Amino acid sequence: MAVQMMGKLSWDERFSVGVQKYDDQHKVLFGYLGELYDAMRDKKEEEVVGEVLGKLLNYTLTHFFDEEIELYKTNYPGYTRHKEAHDILVAAVREYFIRFRSGKEPGRKMLIEIIAVVTDWLNEHIGVVDKSYSAWLNSKGVK
């Protein structure tokens, strides 16, 4: 589906991972996706995308560390796989950040690609991969 046709993806209960702190952090990530979406709609890509991507990258690192430390601490059986999924996502955002900031490609084309990747990531990683740690963390008293 063309990105222009998609509605803005926002956080709702189906994305809840059963841990308040992570739900709150995930909402911040959805907020950055919203900012990217607004930049596309308002044709402001050159002004805002570099800044939003920087914030997204920093916040993603902080959030991923938080999850990884908790999963490691509680001996989560899926820790290694979860961390690998994070590493792939961080590498992708870093790559987009470099490509966007280099100015070698049209900002709008980059932005459309970035929105598609971040939308997939939030849907798949939070909606599926993160949700699979809910029962484990809850059973360890992390809620």
Ligand SMILES: [Fe+2]
């Ligand atoms: Fe997460």
Ligand SMILES: [Fe+2]
């Ligand atoms: Fe995660």
